[in-house]
Structure formats: structure tokens, C-alpha cells
Amino acid sequence: MKKLIAAFVVTVMSISLLAGCGNKAPQTTTEEGGTTTGNEASVGTEKEVNLIMYLYGGEGVANKAILEALNEKLKASINATLEIKYIDWGDIATKYPLLWASGEAFDMAYVASNSTVPYATLAKQDALADITDLLDTYAPTLKKELDSGAWDSMKVNGKIYGIPSTYSEYTAYGFISRSDLMEKYNVTTISSIADMEAYMDAAVQDGMTPLNGSVNLAMDLYRMFVATTKGYIDAPGVPTSEMYLVGDKDSPYEVLHPAFTEDYEAFAVKMREWADKGYWAKDVLSASQDDKDNFYNGLSAGYISHQPDWTGNYGTQLEKLPGVDSEFYTFAEAGNKIVKKMGVENATAINKDSKNVERSLMLIEKLMTDEECYNLFQYGILGKQYEVVDGKITKPEGFNAEVDGGGFSGWALRTDKLNIPAVTEDSRRYELNEKWATVAIDNPYVGFSFDSSKVTAELSAIANVDSQLGTQILLGKTSQDPKEAVEEYRKQLQAAGIDAIITEVNTQLKEFKAQ
Template structure:
């Protein structure tokens, strides 16, 4: 792959380093705000020392640059206005602008794959262990970041728990910067608490997926037209966040261990009893009418399914306040609750579960790292990107708590978990005021996966991985949503996977994993 960051420090780097130091010195604590001339209009003097910019004059040591920032999420109505406010701030800080390029979840994979294959010039991309990060690294899509982190990412290195960067390495190198967020993981459902209360359903009695049968039967009978559990591709009871399956890297590459287990023997999912048992339960739920009939083809996001009012529950990765976050995004404040269906774990899927990478096509990776560093350290920028403009998209209750306005739906991307440092985020007044303390508590006493820190390198089996991915497209979603008969289709799926080379992938993954364990 291209190795742009391993090179002597040129004059450009030195000048950028000076600019970075000026920015860092001006923003200690990260709570500084721009002047009244910017779009936020908050009346607080800018912290930037580089305020002597005259119209039409570039007094910065480097030319201005526009960073193209690609991430997953629904485009927002007021995106252009927020982008303008961000640009006013960034120009004073690092002489840069941002081009926000959100891509909705449905077309995300296809569009990003095309960007990477065509070598489109972008700067920063969202990536994750579960979203083909390792595969894209092997394609040379992302830069190695170690030197850039040392030069322009000191705020990241100082604030981010080292386990995040250690757990996100591939062959000893970091190719993306993890989000500073919850370290533990748990899965279950988010459901309509108001409906459960109305119907007298005691959700505290639900401990397993099987226990949901009685709940969903009541919903089906008492709320005609409401789907008891909404499912789509990747959002099922066999999602890794509920099954506690550790894919030891990219979840699109077969071969798992259990995060909550002790075994280090890698298996294909169809040999894992938990996976097959859940397939059968899901099939029963589908036949009883609990699951939406279009689960194999529907691309409606879980949040939108809740927002429509037609779904009682969705599967979800959980964390403290996840139900409250979704309630705000879906217009259901006070009406949602969450229910865990497994134990807390920590695995590479968490340390590398939400990251920002710098594209190997970037024309200014130094400036890209400066921006990522600001998302980890700058309170104003972080919250501007996440919540929009104060006084329009939200109002402050106090220094840390905000409340919505009639304009909140114009910019409410719900992407906090993707950008920088979540512990800098404001908290909505409908959320718990001690949310971030709950996050820290959540990280305690979690079961650590035997595979923490290992990421499979699929270079040696690239052709087989591609073939397996094609097989998965044909069978996986239909099976995991209960849409087809397990006894009939699962054997066909297994036969096709074996023909595609899954056993060779499992053997190579086990070989690498055994070596990793021996070297620990």
C-alpha cells in the first residue's frame, strides 16, 4: 500500500506543526468558542490566535484546504448551515474547511466500495472492525497513522485509553483513530415502554430471546398493525452484538469465537450451537407473524422503523442511555426503554467498533489528522458537528445539558458515537445528567474476549473471502430474519460456503490466532 506518512519531515510539516501548536495552545480545555462574526452567533470571543485574516488575504503558513469527510448517516436539512459554521471555526484554527458527505446506511457499503475502488480523492472516512476495516486496509485504502498521531494527534494520545489504539492495530499499525466512547458492549432490544405499560406487560420477566415470545403474542393480539420486532439485514437476534460472536476482525470474514466464552477454537457460525438455536427461534417468530415480512429486502433503518410508530421493538447494541438517545432521534422522548439479552463483554469489535481513517488519496493527511484531533479535544467543534447551532438546533440548560427546539429535527444526525470523544458531548435534558459517569461504570466488570487485540489478516485468502461474501448475500439475511425454512436452507448455505472456500479461511484464521495467543 502507499506509505505516505513514513517520510522525512519536510518544510510543509514543520509549518503545519507550528500552526498545530498555535491551535493547541489557544484551545486548552477545548471549550473555546468563535467570535460573533461566525454563524453560531454566540457572542463569545474567538480563542484562535490567528484572527488577523483580512478579506482576500491568506496570512497562514499553508494554503487553505477543504477536507472531504465521508461518514454514514442520513443527510440533514440544515447541514449546509452547520457546515458553514464549522468552516468559520476551522478557518480560524487550522485554515481549513470541511465538506460533510453523509451517506445513508442503505447505500453505504456500495458507495464506499466504489470510492475506494475508483481511488476517489477524499480525506476522512468512517470505518469499523465490523464494516470491512481490515479488508479495506489490505486494499491500501487507509494510511498508517502512527507518525501522524505523534505529530498532530497529541490530544488523542492524551485523552484516549491506550487499549483503544492497541485493540485497533493491524499487524502492529494503526490505520484509524477510534472514537473515545464506551469500551464494553452489550446487546438486546429497545422497545416501546409506553405500549408495554399500557398493556400491562412486565418486561422485567424477559431474560432471554425465548421469553419475548409471550410479549410479542400480546402485541400481535392487542396492537393490530404494529410489528412486534422489526428486522433487516444485520439487525437480528443473531447480530454479533446479541450473539456475543467475536469475528476476530471484520465481521464479513467467517470464523468466530464466543466473546463470553473461554474457547479459542475458531468455528464457522453454522457449527456454533448458539447461532443455530437462534436461527430456529427466529424462524418460529417469523411464522407467528412477529417479524416484518419484508425483512430480507427492507432497507428502512431501525430508528426510522421506531419513528413510524409501526414497530414495538428493534434489536440494538446497548449502552447506558441508548434508549434515551434513540427516543430523541425518533421523536419518542419518554416512550422507549432498553432490555439486555446477554452479558457485557470487551473485544476488538469495541476498541475498533467506531473509527475515523485517513484515506490514502488524501492530499493533506496532516490537516486531516489535525481535524480528527480537534474532534477529540475541542468541545465547541465536537458539539457543533453533533448537535448543530446553539440557539437554533438546541438551547442550553446549563454548561453540559441542552434541550431541543422546534428546529432540532433540521439537524439531529445521531452520530455522536462516530466522532472523536463522546465524553465531550452535551447531554439532552431528557437523558440522565450523569450519563458519562454511567458510561465509565458500564466499562467495569465486563467479560474480556479471548480474542481482544487480534485482527485477522485476510490477505492470503482474499479470493475465498470474496466468494464467501457473495454466498452470504444470497442466504444470510433470509436465514437470520427467519424468512426461510432453516432445515431446508441452512444445509444449502453450508454447502455453498464450503464450495466457496470457508474451511481454508477458518484454517488460516486459526493459524494466525494461535500465533497471536502464543506471543501474548
């Protein structure tokens, strides 16, 4: 997850991800305590309100100053102030679900179709505010600027419970290599797993570890497997932070777990071979540094991540590897499986129990459509956290991270219209986005959000299996023969309830397709 978020935040800002979510029925509680429907509501801002938003991560040293500047704008326009509360990275898996179960008073938070508690689950559990009939009154500009497809992706039983991001992105995963090492190893291009292996074999011979990472490497290898195998595409059901389910791009409405295929068994054998070859360190299960960090410190010949993370770390590359260029092999490109991201994957919602649903919606609109508010929330204070040179975000002269470092990872509130490229971004980000826009396939699950409420116990059990044996298989670190380990993994998945999860996903997909 950290990789994904880091890709969206300029280096002048500390990393923290917008988190949480809320729900509201068609009848809403007004700021004065009465009830009204969206059609009857009038925009009243006479009473000043303080709105609480939850973010992932920690508080940057300059965050209070940034909020103070932002709140001056918000108070002047909608008579509201914004307060940020945080969920530390290591606490997301436990505290994000508790946020919804605790009854704590807050107004807004991040939601997604594949978050720890999926967006649709929260909506169906009556945790989020229904904003369907409020948009025309309280966010008319936002409603107009977002296309119908974005809003459709947020619908649960015909109602809208969240505001989707409108930022165009393709989070296709791939292998990042060093151009200087490719030249040294006489590897002219890397456009296949075989090419990748040739490069990594040469790196080992050169005394370098090709993928010198931590246990997090396991999920990157799993993503590589899915992206390079048959017509597999990521499917809903199991969170994408775990060994998730897959569908076929040509028949996506029957999902499966790839662990039960011969392809996965063969992949497990290959991963044992990679481990034995020294493609990653022997202590990978206990290592603390990821392959990306080691890559930029000159300790890894490559790393696996998604395109926005690679292009977003261009500034780090210039700083830590001066004179070194890098290349990106996109796993899904050969199979024509680059998928357009849908709005519900990055969204913001309002807590059903918020006493200020309408004002929260107005605030979200300000953060996504007002240029001054957008820049403050996304980049910080001009001259302190950033400046714009030749149309690109960069650090101002005299920037001191110990004093000026801060900002919010508000990637769920980013828009194409107001986004400013960063000098720390590789220009190939936009070149690839333009190229992929012509070939990317539509996400077949747009508008579908898996309701996991009937299989919460099974999902928890699956997570435990994946964190142990599932991870060991992917890193070639099982005590058993790889094929025997896969057979045991299958038994553990079935005991944990994977069949019930798959059945529930397919049932919901069938209903979704019939709509």
C-alpha cells in the same frame, strides 16, 4: 447500521456517518511537496489548505452553514478548511471500497475493524498514512488524552494508522418492550427468551405484531442468537452486517461459524415457530418499515436493537408514544458477555496519498479536543441546531427542520470529555453504562484487525449466500424444513469458501496471540 448511527446523533441533526480511511509510511509528504520524518517535522501552517473528509449519508440543509462556522475556527487556528463529501447509505457496500481503489484525491475518512474494507486490510494494502511518528508533533494533546489501550487497538504490525474514538459505549443488543403492554399482559419482567416469548404471545392474542419489521430483522435475530448462546461473542472475519463468525469468551482465538452447530439448527427451528406464531408479518421479506419505526408508530409491540439506539430514541418515544415507557432486556447480560467496545471499532484515518497528512492530523485533533470545534461538528450552531438547557442538548425554540436541519454523524470523533448528554436520551443510558463498566469483559480482539486481502472473493460470495438463504432461515421463510434449510445453507457456505475464511482468521489470531 442505521440503528447504530442513529443512536449517536441528537434528533436536531440529520444522520450521516463519517466514512473512509487513509495510510502513510514513516516518511511523509509535506504540504510543500518535500519529504520529512515525523521527528524532523515542524508545525508549519503558513499555507492555507482545504481538507476533504468523506461521510456516509446525505447532506443536511444546514450543513454548509455549519461548515462555514466551523471553518472560521479551523482557519484561525490551523489555517485549514474542511470540505465534506458523502456516500449515500445505499451505496456504502460498493462506494466505500471504490473510494480506496479509485485513486480519488481526499484526505480523511472513517475506518473500523469491521467495516466493508477492514481497517487492517487498508493499512496492509498501503492505503493509510502511518501517523506513529507524527502524533507528538501534530497531535500532542490528542495523544496525551487517549490512553495507551486505545492507541494499541489501532496498531497494525506495530504502527498506528488511525485515530480511535474515545467515547465510552456498550452496544449490547436487546429486546425493547412497552411497559403499558407488559402491565396489560401481566408480564412483570422480561429477562429471558422465555419471558420475551410470553410477552410476544400475549401481544399476538391482543392483535399486535410483536416484531413488525422488515428483512433487517434477520440480523437482529442473529445477534440475539449469538448473545444468548453459550459463551459466543462476536469475532472478526466476516463483517458484522452479515452472519458473522463467533469465538468463545473463554477461548476466543479459535473462531467458528455457528451455522455448523446444533445450537444454530435448533435456533432455525425456533425461528420457524416464531414466524408461524405471527411474531412478524408474513410479508417481512418485502416490508419497508423496520420494527423500531413501527414500534414508535404504535404498530409493533417491540423491537430489537442496541442500548444506545434505545436510549437515544427517548425523545421520539415521548413525542410519538406520550405517557408510554419502555423496557430493555439485554441479551448478553445473563451470560456475562457484555463486551467493552475498543477504539478501532470507530476510528478516523488519513489517506496515504493526501498531500496534507500533517494538517489533517491537526484538524482531527481540533475536532476531538477543542470544545468549540467539537460542538460545531457534533451538534451544529448554537441557537440554530441546538441549545444547552440544564446541561443537556435540546432543540432551540423556533427550530425548523426544513431550514435548520443538518449536522454530521461524527461518532468516530466523539469523546467522553466533551460529550454533552441530549434531552432526547433516556438517562438509563448512563446508568447502564456505569453498571456495565463493573462487569463488562475486555474485548479479546483489542489490537487485532483482520486482514481480509487473501479472502476477498470468498467474503463476497459469503455475503451473497447470507443475503438469500441465510436471511430466509432467520426469518423462518424457507420453502424447506428448517433443518433441511440449515443443511443446504452449510453446503452453500462451504462452496462459497467459509472454511478458507475461518482458517485465515484463526491463522492471524494465532500470530496475534503469539506477539
